Amino acid sequence: MNNSADTQKQKKLRDRAEANLAYQNQPDRQPVGNDPRQLLHDLHVHQAELEMQNEELRRAQAELEDSRMLYRDLYDLAPIGYCTLDDEGLIVQANLTAATLLGVAREALVKQPIRRFIAKEEQDTFHFYNQQLISTEGLHTCDLRMVKSCGSTFWVRLSSVCEASPGNKPVYRLTFGDITESKNLEEALRDQKSFFHLIAENLSDFIAVLDTEGSRLYNSPSYEQFFGNVSDLQGTNSFAEIHPDDRERVKQVFMETVRSGQGRQIYYRFVLADGSIRDMESRGSVIKDRDGQVVRVVVVSHDITERNRLLEKLHQMAFHDPLTQLPNRRLFGDRLSQAMAASTRSSCYGALMFLDLDSFKPLNDAYGHDVGDLLLIQVAERLKGCVREIDTVARFGGDEFVVMLGQLDMDEAESISQAGSIAEKLRVALAEPYILNIAHAGEVESVVSYRCTASIGVALFNHQETSQGAILKRADAAMYQAKHGGCNQVRFCRAQAA
Incomplete structure (x- = not known):
C-alpha cells in the first residue's frame, strides 16, 4: 500500500471515530454498554480488525526484508565496486566489492579520501578527471591504477556521476572494476605489434600482409627499393608486378593458400617499373578469425636474383x-x-x-x-x-x-x-x-x-x-x-x- 492510500485510510478511520464519539455523546443516546451481547460483538470485530492489521504489518515487514536482501545482492555483492563520495571526496558509503578490491574492511573505508587509493603516478590523471566531473554533466569514465592497502596496484575502469544531495551539496556516485588482465593483454599485444614492426622494418626480407583477394594491406619498408614510398602500395593489387608468364601460377597458389590455410614455397619473377626483372622466392601463411576463417595472408619473400646469378655462375663453372x-x-x-x-x-x-x-x-x-x-x-x-x-x-x-x-x-x-x-x-x-x-x-x-x-x-x-x-x-x-x-x-x- 502506498503512502497516499495509507493517508486516505487513516483519515477515513479518524472521521469514523469522531462520528461515533459525537453520536455516543448525544443527550438522548443510550449507553452502548447497556447491551452485553452488542459489546461482545464489537470486541470480536475489533479483535479481527487488529489481527488483520497485524497480518498486513507482517507482510509489509517481509516485503521490506526482501527489499533489503535484494539491495544486498545488487549492491553489496555486485561484481564491481560502488562508492558514494561527499563534496570533499570522502567515502560516505561503499559496497563489499569495493572494500575487497581495495583490501580494506568496509567500515574502515568510511571517511577515507578516495585519493588515498589512487596510485601516485595516476594523481594528475585523477585530478583532471575530477575537474571534468565537476564541470560537465553526465557519466565520466577513465582508466587508471588504484592501490590496495598492501601497496600493490591494479588497473580499474572508473565511472562517476555527480548528483545534488538534499542539502544542495554535490554527491558523487562512483563505480570501478578490475581490468588488470585486459590491460596486460593490451600491453602484450602492443609489445607483439612493436616487436613485429621492429623485425619487419629492419629485415632485408620482404613482408606483405594481404587480404583474401590479394590486395595489399601492409608492406615492410624493404619494399621501398622496388616501389619507393610503401604507403602508396596500400590497397593495390599484389599480382600486378608479377611477370605475365608467372602471374596465373602465383594466383592459383595464393587462392589455394586461402582455401586450405596451408602456405607453400613458390618461385616467380618480379617486373619493376624500369623493366628490370628480379627473381623472388615467397612463402605464405594465414591469419584466421575466431571462427577459423582465413582473413589475412602474410607473405614473406626473398630477392634471390643475386643467389640465382651465383648459382648460374657456379653451374657454368662446374659444367x-x-x-x-x-x-x-x-x-x-x-x-x-x-x-x-x-x-x-x-x-x-x-x-x-x-x-x-x-x-x-x-x-x-x-x-x-x-x-x-x-x-x-x-x-x-x-x-x-x-x-x-x-x-x-x-x-x-x-x-x-x-x-x-x-x-x-x-x-x-x-x-x-x-x-x-x-x-x-x-x-x-x-x-x-x-x-x-x-x-x-x-x-x-x-x-x-x-x-x-x-x-x-x-x-x-x-x-x-x-x-x-x-x-x-x-x-x-x-x-x-x-x-x-x-x-x-x-x-x-x-x-x-x-
Whole structure:
C-alpha cells in the first residue's frame, strides 16, 4: 500500500471515530454498554480488525526484508565496486566489492579520501578527471591504477556521476572494476605489434600482409627499393608486378593458400617499373578469425636474383669450359647419355666427332698461350656456327674438341651422309685463316693471320651401343687415322655391329 492510500485510510478511520464519539455523546443516546451481547460483538470485530492489521504489518515487514536482501545482492555483492563520495571526496558509503578490491574492511573505508587509493603516478590523471566531473554533466569514465592497502596496484575502469544531495551539496556516485588482465593483454599485444614492426622494418626480407583477394594491406619498408614510398602500395593489387608468364601460377597458389590455410614455397619473377626483372622466392601463411576463417595472408619473400646469378655462375663453372664457355667433359657426358637414350627410343643414329687441331702447338710456341687462347675461342665460335641447336659442341681440353650429333636417321647410310656433310662443313670452317689481335705491354697492338686446320674422327652410334667410352674410343681412333693420313681430313668409324 502506498503512502497516499495509507493517508486516505487513516483519515477515513479518524472521521469514523469522531462520528461515533459525537453520536455516543448525544443527550438522548443510550449507553452502548447497556447491551452485553452488542459489546461482545464489537470486541470480536475489533479483535479481527487488529489481527488483520497485524497480518498486513507482517507482510509489509517481509516485503521490506526482501527489499533489503535484494539491495544486498545488487549492491553489496555486485561484481564491481560502488562508492558514494561527499563534496570533499570522502567515502560516505561503499559496497563489499569495493572494500575487497581495495583490501580494506568496509567500515574502515568510511571517511577515507578516495585519493588515498589512487596510485601516485595516476594523481594528475585523477585530478583532471575530477575537474571534468565537476564541470560537465553526465557519466565520466577513465582508466587508471588504484592501490590496495598492501601497496600493490591494479588497473580499474572508473565511472562517476555527480548528483545534488538534499542539502544542495554535490554527491558523487562512483563505480570501478578490475581490468588488470585486459590491460596486460593490451600491453602484450602492443609489445607483439612493436616487436613485429621492429623485425619487419629492419629485415632485408620482404613482408606483405594481404587480404583474401590479394590486395595489399601492409608492406615492410624493404619494399621501398622496388616501389619507393610503401604507403602508396596500400590497397593495390599484389599480382600486378608479377611477370605475365608467372602471374596465373602465383594466383592459383595464393587462392589455394586461402582455401586450405596451408602456405607453400613458390618461385616467380618480379617486373619493376624500369623493366628490370628480379627473381623472388615467397612463402605464405594465414591469419584466421575466431571462427577459423582465413582473413589475412602474410607473405614473406626473398630477392634471390643475386643467389640465382651465383648459382648460374657456379653451374657454368662446374659444367662449362672457362675459356670457350663450351660444355666440358662432365656436361658432355650427360648430353651423350641423353642422346644414347633418345637413340634407343627412336632407333635413329647419332654421331660423335672428335677434333684435334693440326698446328696449334707452333702458335703457342711462337706467340705464347694468351694468343693460343684467342685462337681456341675462335675455334669454339666456328664450331657452334656449323651445327644444329640440338647438337652439342664441347671442349675436352687443350686443343681437343668433340661434337655430338643427335637424331640423324634410322638408316645407317643416310646417317653417314648427314654426319659427313656436317663434318666437312666443320673442316672447311676451321681451315679458314684466324685473325688474332696481339696486345703487347706498352706497345701498339699487332695483328697476326694464322692458319690452323683440324683432323676429325667420326663414330656413328645407335641403340645397340653399350657405353660412352666405347663411342669415344672409336671416334678417337678415327681422328688418329685422319692425323696419320695427312691432317685436315675426316675419317669415319661405323656403328658397332650387332
